[in-house]
Amino acid sequence: MTRLKTLLTSAALFAAMGATAAMAEVTVLGWPGGPEEAGLRKAADAYNATATDADKVKLIFFNRDGFFDKLAADLAAGSTDFDVNLIATYALGRYAPFMDPITLPDAAKATFPEKVLATMQYDGKQYGIPTDLSLHFMYYRSDLIDKLMSDADWKAKYGEISEKYLGKKLEPKDPDAWTWDDWMATALFFTKSINSDSPTRYGTVLQMKNLLFNMMVWHSAARAQGGDWMNEAGEITVDSPAYRTALDIYKKLYDEGTSPKDSTTYEFAEANAAFGAGQAATMLQWNAAFGDLDNKDKTPAVAGKIGTVAPPAGPAGRFTHIHGLGLGINKASTHKEGAVKFLNWLATPEAMETYAKAGGSPALSDEVVQKVAAERPDLVKLGQYAGAYGFVMHGGTAAKALQVYELQAKEFTAYWSGDKSLDDALAAAKAGMADLLKP
Amino acid sequence: MPRTSRFEGRLLIAPLTAFLIALLGFPLVLDLVYSISRVGFENIRAPELIGFSNYAKAIADPEFWAAAWFSLRFGLIVAVIQMVAGLALAVFLAPLFARRPWLIALLMLPMMVAPALVGLMYRLILHEFVGAVPYYLLEWYGDFPAFLGRDWAFTTLVTVETLQWTPFALLILHSSYAAISPDVREAAALDGARGRRLFLHIDLPLMLPALGLTFFIRFIDSFRVFDNLYTLVGPGAGGSTTSMSIYIYQAFFKVGDIGLAVAASMLLLAASFAVLWAINRLTARKAPL
Numbered sequence: 060m061t062r063l064k065t066l067l068t069s070a071a072l073f074a075a076m077g078a079t080a081a082m083a084e085v086t087v088l089g090w091p092g093g094p095e096e097a098g099l100r101k102a103a104d105a106y107n108a109t110a111t112d113a114d115k116v117k118l119i120f121f122n123r124d125g126f127f128d129k130l131a132a133d134l135a136a137g138s139t140d141f142d143v144n145l146i147a148t149y150a151l152g153r154y155a156p157f158m159d160p161i162t163l164p165d166a167a168k169a170t171f172p173e174k175v176l177a178t179m180q181y182d183g184k185q186y187g188i189p190t191d192l193s194l195h196f197m198y199y200r201s202d203l204i205d206k207l208m209s210d211a212d213w214k215a216k217y218g219e220i221s222e223k224y225l226g227k228k229l230e231p232k233d234p235d236a237w238t239w240d241d242w243m244a245t246a247l248f249f250t251k252s253i254n255s256d257s258p259t260r261y262g263t264v265l266q267m268k269n270l271l272f273n274m275m276v277w278h279s280a281a282r283a284q285g286g287d288w289m290n291e292a293g294e295i296t297v298d299s300p301a302y303r304t305a306l307d308i309y310k311k312l313y314d315e316g317t318s319p320k321d322s323t324t325y326e327f328a329e330a331n332a333a334f335g336a337g338q339a340a341t342m343l344q345w346n347a348a349f350g351d352l353d354n355k356d357k358t359p360a361v362a363g364k365i366g367t368v369a370p371p372a373g374p375a376g377r378f379t380h381i382h383g384l385g386l387g388i389n390k391a392s393t394h395k396e397g398a399v400k401f402l403n404w405l406a407t408p409e410a411m412e413t414y415a416k417a418g419g420s421p422a423l424s425d426e427v428v429q430k431v432a433a434e435r436p437d438l439v440k441l442g443q444y445a446g447a448y449g450f451v452m453h454g455g456t457a458a459k460a461l462q463v464y465e466l467q468a469k470e471f472t473a474y475w476s477g478d479k480s481l482d483d484a485l486a487a488a489k490a491g492m493a494d495l496l497k498p
Numbered sequence: 499m500p501r502t503s504r505f506e507g508r509l510l511i512a513p514l515t516a517f518l519i520a521l522l523g524f525p526l527v528l529d530l531v532y533s534i535s536r537v538g539f540e541n542i543r544a545p546e547l548i549g550f551s552n553y554a555k556a557i558a559d560p561e562f563w564a565a566a567w568f569s570l571r572f573g574l575i576v577a578v579i580q581m582v583a584g585l586a587l588a589v590f591l592a593p594l595f596a597r598r599p600w601l602i603a604l605l606m607l608p609m610m611v612a613p614a615l616v617g618l619m620y621r622l623i624l625h626e627f628v629g630a631v632p633y634y635l636l637e638w639y640g641d642f643p644a645f646l647g648r649d650w651a652f653t654t655l656v657t658v659e660t661l662q663w664t665p666f667a668l669l670i671l672h673s674s675y676a677a678i679s680p681d682v683r684e685a686a687a688l689d690g691a692r693g694r695r696l697f698l699h700i701d702l703p704l705m706l707p708a709l710g711l712t713f714f715i716r717f718i719d720s721f722r723v724f725d726n727l728y729t730l731v732g733p734g735a736g737g738s739t740t741s742m743s744i745y746i747y748q749a750f751f752k753v754g755d756i757g758l759a760v761a762a763s764m765l766l767l768a769a770s771f772a773v774l775w776a777i778n779r780l781t782a783r784k785a786p787l
Binding site for chain 1 (some may be wrong): 578735752
């Protein structure tokens with residue numbers, strides 16, 4: 060009897076799922092397998108609870124591996140299997156020819172800061188609603204910095220080390236007031252091979268693997284020096300003094316041993332392992348790392364002893380690379396009206412509140428983020444930093460932006476590892492970018 | 499051969515031929531078309547024919563040759579080491595295998611692990627903060643090399659590949675060594691051959707075909723290395739560990755230049771065919787001896 064009941068229940072469930080799918084008119088292709096999927100599922104449930112049958116949404120997900128390549132192929136082939144699809148800032152130009160620009164509803168400007176909306180713009184047009192944002196924090200060990208700020212011996216040693224390695228005597232500062240020189244001095248001070256009293260083996264951990272995402276991290280340094288991919292006239296400007304200075308910051312830190320020897324093979328996970336082991340005093344890293352690092356079960360060595368601020372300031376100001384994930388409309392969609400309705404709803408504070416509470420990471424305006432601040436305190440800083448310091452390189456949403464990141468990763472890691480001179484690496488990057496970004 | 503038998507022969511082989519045409523012929527034709535086209539993900543269904551410029555681009559690309567050199571060097575070094583190590587193990591452990599044959603199964607275990615997982619495993623083992631190797635080296639000697647850094651990456655990759663695939667060489671060479679007739683050895687012993695002389699003049703010549711086969715298979719497999727290399731170090735700083743497979747993968751998926759990627763793979767196919775043909779000719783000449 061129990062088995063029969065189970066069978067009947069299962070059959071009813073399958074029938075209900077089928078009915079939902081049959082009723083749904085708008086199919087949404089989302090980013091699979093993470094908090095973004097959990098957030099989108101909750102948001103879709105909330106939307107479907109009030110939408111008419113014709114406007115209900117159905118969610119589908121590819122595998123993450125090769126997601127953007129499969130998406131590009133599907134969009135180019137004019138697939139009508141989905142009406143709304145995921146887009147990312149750095150691949151926007153690649154998809155724009157196969158998507159419809161959208162008109163932002165009034166609610167969007169109240170929900171998101173202007174700079175966050177800009178992460179979904181290409182060629183002056185809005186292509187999506189920004190659902191998630193990634194940027195960088197400067198992570199530091201608050202216990203160590205507190206001691207550095209108060210201990211006279213440490214302060215004196217800090218001054219000696221900064222004078223010896225950077226050519227100027229510096230004093231310890233609050234991390235929120237750091238320049239890139241202050242960060243370098245702190246990294247040098249907390250490196251055991253330089254300062255035998257250092258409680259950590261390394262002063263920082265750099266992500267220098269030949270990988271496009273590592274370029275995004277480093278770009279926060281380049282932009283603070285005034286670097287950009289190209290100027291207003293469309294000329295490639297990566298061989299500027301600003302780029303040289305930013306590249307040399309990493310090079311000097313690596314060569315002086317402030318970062319692990321294997322840093323040229325480090326990316327997100329390896330850097331977190333170093334910092335999480337309590338052996339690196341600072342780390343420029345994605346905001347997404349904070350949750351695990353501050354979790355006492357996962358990283359007991361540093362949890363509760365981590366401070367985060369925006370990346371240090373340079374001559375051009377203080378910046379953090381930002382990129383967003385969002386949802387936009389497939390040009391070949393056969394349900395555009397329903398798709399627009401869903402996206403308009405998604406841009407409301409209520410929708411983003413649901414999305415954020417279920418795990419998504421939207422960068423929200425000050426007013427909206429307060430509604431979720433108790434449950435998601437990390438989102439408060441995310442929105443503030445995105446609005447105050449966020450930037451996208453000029454050309455960073457171009458059709459071949461991803462290839463530009465790949466090219467820079469290859470050339471600049473060659474310089475950092477000693478395979479190429481700075482002039483050769485910059486010349487190769489400039490020539491390649493001119494080809495990739497030509498109109 | 500009578501006409502009926504010939505017809506029956508062709509009829510019997512027809513399904514296999516159709517299978518090969520469908521599974522190998524179609525992709526080959528498609529690859530040939532792509533290799534002479536301007537094609538990316540956006541126009542993958544409507545490639546634009548441009549002649550042989552993709553081939554010219556690949557041949558003129560220094561990174562193509564750097565990748566080819568990396569793969570050739572890696573393949574040769576790894577194949578030689580595995581062949582020598584496999585031979586040594588097969589000979590020295592032969593008495594042990596004779597008494598405890600189940601040991602062979604135990605030694606085969608590394609081959610059972612997917613190469614991508616092997617790469618990930620060593621990435622952990624060699625990581626300064628979570629890996630056992632740097633930890634103990636630091637404890638015992640106060641320092642350790644950057645195993646995955648520029649200076650050590652190639653050596654590390656060769657070691658990882660050798661540790662995983664030497665059992666394959668051992669398997670073939672053990673079978674070959676065990677297959678040598680005791681009568682031959684006995685006759686040689688009666689003539690006064692012992693130890694090294696017996697090995698160099700009797701065992702080794704008889705094992706030469708197996709040694710050649712082992713070298714060849716391991717060279718091919720190592721030349722096209724991708725999985726463990728990609729998960730362990732990727733293309734490396736400045737592309738220093740870019741193998742041919744990684745070059746083709748990057749051109750295809752990262753750069754989106756499918757025409758270039760396919761042209762490079764066709765050049766690789768042509769080179770492989772030339773090597774196979776040469777080996778075939780060599781074997782055919784040697785056969786009468």
